[in-house]
Each structure stands twice: as structure tokens, then as C-alpha cells.
Amino acid sequence: MLLAGIAAGCGGSNPPQRGFDSRELLPFRDSTTLLWAFADSSGDPSLIYSTTPAGASALSYWSLDVVTGNVQSLGNLQPPSITALNGPYFCSLLQLDPTGGTETIQVTDLRTGAIMDVPDVLSYAACPGSDGILTAFIRDSMGSSDLVSGPPPYTAFQVVRLSMNVQGFGDWLFDASGKVSGALVAAASTTTPDAFGLYRLDLPAATFTEELPPAPVSTAWATGASPTGALQSASLATGPAQSIRAVGDHFVYTRAMSDGGTTMFAGPFAGGPASELALFQTDPGAVSFSFSSVDVFTSDDDGVPVTRAPVVGWAPGVAGSAASTLMVWDDAGGVIVGCPSSPGATPFGVLSPDGSRALFSGYPAAPGAVSLLSLGAATGGTDSCLALTDSSNEAGTGADFSPDGQALFWTVATGPIATTVESAIWAAAADGSSPRMLGNAGILGASFIAVPGSERLQFFLDDDLCWVDLRDDPIVVHDVAQASFDGYDDLPNSWLLAGYDYNAQDGNGTLGFVNLDNPKNKHPISASVVSFRMTADRTAPEAGAPEGGASGDGGSGTIYDIVYLVRGRNPSSQDGFWLAKVNPADLK
Secondary structure (H helix, E strand, O other), rough: EEOOOOOOOOOOOOOOOOOOOOEEEEEEEEOOOOOEEEEEEEEEEEEEEEOOOOOOOOOOEEEOOOOOOOEEEOOOOOOOHHHHHHOOOOEEEEEEOOOEEEEEEEEEEEEOOEEEEEEEEEEEOOOOOOOOOEEEEOOOOOOEEEEEEEEOOOOOOEEEEOEEEEEEEEEEEEHHHHHHEEEEEEEOOOOOOOEEEEEEEEOOOOOOOOEOOOOOOOOOOOOOOOOOOOOEEEEEEEEEEEEEEEEEOOEEEEEOOOOEEEEEEEEEOOOOOOOEEEEEOHHHHHHOOHHHHEEEEEEOOOOEEEEEEEEEEEOOOOOOOOOOOOEEEOOOOOEEEEEEEEOOOOOOEEEOOOEEEEEEEEEEOEOOOOEEEEEEHHOOOOOOEEOOOOOOOOEEEEEEEEEOEEEHHHHHHHHOOHHHHHEEEEEEEEEOOOOEEEEOOOOOEEEEEEOOOOOEEEEEOOOOEEEEEOOOOOOOEOOOOOOOEEOOOOEEEEEEEEEEEEEEOOOOOEEEEEEEOOOOOOOEEEEEEEEEEEEEEEEEEOOOOOOEEEOOOOOOOOOEEEEEEEEOOHHHHHHOEEEEEEEEEHHH
């Protein structure tokens, strides 16, 4: 790092004005600086950042106390305060073996950078937490499944002895602290090795509780199903990822049928036409990784998925196959519905705020057709599904309902699915009517502004931060921050903190507050800013109860600490970290 003592660059002895009581915390200039986290811990806000020493490949981490200005070296290991946000480990799929039904999981220790490959995984509970323990079913050398658990190295797992043979894997179960407490499995006893029932496996005791017997008490086709094949079964289907999911107080799962077919079921039910309802017949080889269940989530006011809804879907077959129907089970209505989808898609589902509809879409890494499901039990009609995109020429990359539940949006990449390049954003009423394109190029990061009752949609148009109100007709695009950089933070009363007017030649821009209702109303904090972070650290003196803010992180009674990194085109004593303190009530 190049620390204090740098001669003033352009601007001579007249330093630029910086607003909101800004003060310099640490003068230095290092082009490798990355801001990682800024948090208030017990009244002592601190910033964690990193640099990369010349000739080194590993990051060096530092902590800056914004009260005292003290800098502490944290070494080359990622600090726990960062890894604790998402856990000290990161897990990714390294290799998939559809024929064997296994996958190789790559586990990265974010603190050390150590990478560990775990092969032959049939199902695993979650990426390891702070204890480093990974719990999983893996295929052993004899072709059977072993339940293993233990810390690294994951080549030396401890095998958990089980009293039953487990050959089907579904939901993992967790206790209130987030620790693995069990799993839903298809298992058979040693006395009837070919009869697999649905069991809850409780850990660490490794005890089994039967939830569904191998042979159903009674069966019938569900409403909306297309009857195909036999309804007689003596066992659940076996094999990896058999889509065993808990839905309310019962389950969805696959059965091996007497005619050799495989059928998806829901049950058990205490009343109705049968104890178990058949939903649809499947390709036995497709009820694994390529035909996995699609969870549908409810949303809170911030649009963040929080809990599963009583709706579950099953994605189409593998990429390149002819299958293009997303099958959705409406548990409350007791109806199975087919929705248009794309071959090989892995959709994400979200429930509308009033629970009357579900919206399915892909996401940027795995786009797919966008479909809207109306739930008859909630609307007083019948379940029906509407295609919002042309599955042959459009791939959905995101979708959501507005906070007031009266509108929705979706983004798509247009062109042949395999070569999608352009982005477009569409909006419609919550029932899919009156669709209209809002823009058709360079759309990124679209989301509704999380203000209850609103229909404001915020997105990046190329590098400009914009918003529209879907209640407007015609739509008016409000250009809030041109040449935006390093994201933004929503604040109460239609204010946001943003970087704007980025100059690529200088490598910096302006940091300030922008009013969404009147984008010309700006309150700059500083020019020559490279990056910034914000946190709420205390209540303003004599402030009333905080007002509800767009981001839910405080209101007019909250003082925000904002740390920003200044780096001008030429070296200067002004380069370094600065701190501003802002009460949103002062923004006019």
C-alpha cells in the first residue's frame, strides 16, 4: 500500500469539497483494493478490505476501525466476519454422472483457499458450516449407498450405520439452529429388501419412522392428471434424487408400478378418493437429476424467498429432449397442472403476495420459459397456466410479482435458446393480461422497489440506473443515475445512495444521494470515488421511531455510516478511505 505522504496531484493545495461531514480515515493509494464488508459490531463500525501485494496471488486482508482509524492486518485468510455471512465453505457441482446418478461436489474453504473434491455423491445435506462437517449419501465401491458424515479431509468420512437399506433421497431436515437433523428417504428392511417405503431418518440417532408404506392403501388419479399405465405398486421407486418432498403434512414422491412404469404421487391423504393420488407417469431415467422438483417460494415485502409454498413442480427432461412441460402440483386445490416450459430448463417459482398465482422462470445462469399459474382454490376458478414467453425463441432470466400483487415483470434473452444474447424486460397485470415490453437491450438486475403497495420497478439499462411505475400509461422511464457503478442502496422517502457519472478513463465517479421522484435532486458526497459501503450504526439524537424504509434498514431516525474509497486519476493526499455520516431526514 502507498500510504500517507503522497504529494498533492491535480488540484494543487485546494482539496475538493466532500459533503455530509466527510472526514478522511486512511490516506493511501492501491489499485488492487477491494471492499468486502462494512458492519457495526457492538457500536464499533469497522471496514474489511483487501489488497494484493506486488508479485503475490493471494489477497491480504485488513480491518479499518472507522472510529479510531486504526488498521489491523488480518493476514491472507478470509476473516470469519466475511465467511460467516454465507458460511466458511463454498460448494459447487464439479461433475455430473446422470447414468450412475452421482455427482462430484467441490468444496472450497474460503478461509484458506483449499479445494476438496468429493466424488460419488448421491445427495448431501448442505455445504459445511463453521464446524466443517459434511453429511451426505455416497455410492460405495459395491454400488450401495452409505450415509457419511465428518469434517475434512472428506476422503476419510465416518460411515453412519443404518438399520435399513436406503436407495432414494429427498428433503434433508434441519433443526432450529440449522443443524442437520435427518432426511426423507426411500428405504427397505432386510426382511423385505425389494419393498421400499417412505421414511423419516432422524439423526444423529439414525432411527427410521415410516411415513408411507411400500404398498399404498388405495390409489386414484388426481384431478387434472392424464391417466397412463397401472395404479398398482408395491414399492417406491429407487435411485438418486427421487423427488421426495414434504408438502404440508404429506409428501410427493415416485412409485415403481406393476407394469414397469414410474409414476409421481402425492399422499398420504386421510380423506378423499384415495390415500394416494397419482399425478403423472414419468420416464424412470428422468426422475433423477434431469427431472428434479422445482420449489415455489413465498416472498416477504423485500421480494426475498423465505418459505416454501404448498406448490411444487417438476422440470422438463434433459436438454435436447422433446419434453417441454413443467408439471405443477397445487396441493391446496388437489390439482396437477401442465405449464409450458423449455427443454432442459430448471425453473424457479415464486408465489404472488396473496397466494393466488405462481410465476415460473429461469435465471441468468439457466434461462427457461416463463409461465404463470393461476390457482383455482385461491381465485375461485380452475387451475390454469399461461405461457408468457415464446419457448422456442425466448429464455426467461428472472420474474417476480409487485409488492401490491397487482402486476408482474419478467426478463428474457431473445434469439435461439442456445445463443441468447439480447435482454428484454416485459410487464403485465398479475393475471398475465395486457403484456407490454418496457425495453429490449442491456437490461440487468431488474427488481421491484420493496415499498408495500407499490409497482415501481428498478433496473439497469446498460450502465444507467432507471425505474418505471407500472401504473403509468404510457410507461415513463426515469433515468436516475447515469453511468452507475458499484451498486446502490435504497433509503426511505424515495432516496437512494448510488455511484454515478463513472469515468472509465479516470476509473472513478461521483458518490451521492439521488431522489427517485426527482432525479435532478442530487446531493453529492464526493467525486473521484471508486467504491463504497454503507451501514446504519446508531439512532439520531431526539429522533422518533424509524420510518419504514424501502430497504427495511432504518428510517429518518437512523444515522448511516458511509465509507468510500477515493482514488483520483493522479496520486494525491486526498486518496484513501473517507467516512460520511448521514441522517436521511436531512435529505430534502
